[in-house]
Amino acid sequence: MPNLSTANQLTALEQQLLNRATEFVPYLQTFGTLIDEERDIPNEVIQKISDAGLFKLGTPKEYGGHDVSIRAMVEIISEVARGNGSVGWVVQIINGNNYNASLSFPPAVLDLIFNQEEEVRFCSVLLARKATVEKVDGGYWVKEGFWGFGSGSKQATHALLNLLDAPAMSKSNGPTLAVVPMSQVTIVDDWYTMSLRGSASNSLQMKDVFIPEQFVLVQDMKQAPPMPIEVTGRDQYRPYVQLITNITTGISAILGLARGAVEHFVEKAPHKGITMTVHTSQAAVGHIQYTVGLAAMKVESAHLHIGRAIDNLERHVKNAEQLSLKEIAQLQTDMTYAAMLCWEAVDLLVAESGGSVIADSNRLSQIFRDIRGGSNHALTTASTGLELYGRVLMGMPPQHLLTLAAASFLKQPASELSK
Known part of the structure; x- marks a missing residue:
């Protein structure tokens, strides 16, 4: 494709x-x-x-x-x-x-x-499941901490971890992000899943670890000043980091999986019949042709949504403009809707692949499992994104924590619904 x-x-x-x-x-x-x-x-x-x-x-x-x-x-x-x-x-x-x-x-x-590593690789978890952390002279003492879904942990050199758990976050104006070398983190071997099995999305654990203050960033979204207009280059993107997270850590793999599914099905269809029928080639069957066309259009439409989000973000960065609350919500929803379209495309193809598709070794089965898990990620869950966009369009405050954080950082009040 x-x-x-x-x-x-x-x-x-x-x-x-x-x-x-x-x-x-x-x-x-x-x-x-x-x-x-x-x-x-x-x-x-x-x-x-x-x-x-x-x-x-x-x-x-x-x-x-x-x-x-x-x-x-x-x-x-x-x-x-x-x-x-x-x-x-x-x-x-x-x-x-x-x-x-x-x-x-x-x-x-x-x-x-x-400068400490030839190649730095970060994994991250942006909300602790449990964290007991004390501020001490010169830094932070992690008495005990547990973080779930540390994707890439086995390949990472460092972890970017929020030292706050849900109860602490509810009382805070933003996350407390810490950079921790993986040598100080215990990888808990608990990633036994149907999906993305090789992603090493294991839980991470720390006990009695000191983190120097310079490696801890306390983000106060309510106090974050807007970026001066005269800033150029890479630093132009700094005020938009909350939104960039939506794009850079969620949708890319999902898009690639869906593309791979369409290509695989198209490659196999001419040589695969339909059991209990006279059809010896799926490629010659009308409803299969329709399904392939529909699946391909869903994937291409997903790419267009991703492109729209990037275009909108880049335009605002170039002009040093703040995004409206509606634009923030739209960007997030573009990602979740794109993920839904990709998942639907793969699901359509699996439904036309016969009983052999349920084998673990079947490539389309592997894609099906991986894209289902990826689409369930908090940043790409369609129901959350569509609820968000609907709420904002109807004048209600957003329910998504990342929307609230991005809007706060960009100084957009929840009532601001400019077009």
Whole structure:
């Protein structure tokens, strides 16, 4: 299934990285069953991804990264996921977190982090399930902490963790983000799932760990000042980091999985009949043709929604403009709606794939499981996004915590509903 991006939207370097990712697709497809069975990505695969520079998409150039555009990040990572969902998910999470961390912490702290490792890779969990943390001289003492779904934890060098759990967050004006080397974090081997089995989305645990104050960022959304207009370059994106998270750490892998499903079905259909019928080739059957067309249009429509969100964000960044509450909600809903369209496309194809599709080793079955889990992520859950957009359109305050955080950071009151 063709990538809908046009050459003039990517730089020469970004196109080169996209081509590298595309070249990996057949290679990654051979590891599908092994990755699911081992619940891990082979070191060989991780090394090839690293050698190709695909873990440095969101890393600033001053630290040896590529610092690609948000659009390029989506396109490149979706190609990786077209080869394998777990690999795409890990590449997505690490690059998105590297990008977000580099926009959140001051340069002096980034120097300490990125100059310690040849290749920094962040996993993250932005809400603790349980955290007992004490402010002490020079930093924070984590008596006990437990965080769920630390995707990419086995490949990460650092974790970006919110030191607040839900009760503490309800009393706070924003998260308390800490950068912690993975050497101080215990990975709990509890990722036994039907979906994204190789993503290492294990729980993370800390006990009696001291975190120096310089590696902790207390975000007060109610006090965050707007970014001055004269700021240029990468720093222009700093006020929008809450919204960028929606794009960089959720939808790319889902888009790639859906593209891969359409391609796989189209490749197999001419050589596959329909049991208990006279049809010897699915490709010659009218309702299969209709289903493939519908599935493909859903995936292409999802890409258009993603593109609209990126275009809108880039326009506001370029003009140093704040987004209205409606625009913030629309951007978030574009991501969740795109995820729903991708999931629906795969579901349509699975329904026409016969009994063999239920085998664990069946590629479409692997995609089906991975995209279902990915679409259930908090940033890509369609029901949450559509509720959000409906509430804002009808003049009600948003229910989504990330919307409230982004609106607060950008100084948009909940009652502001400008078009």
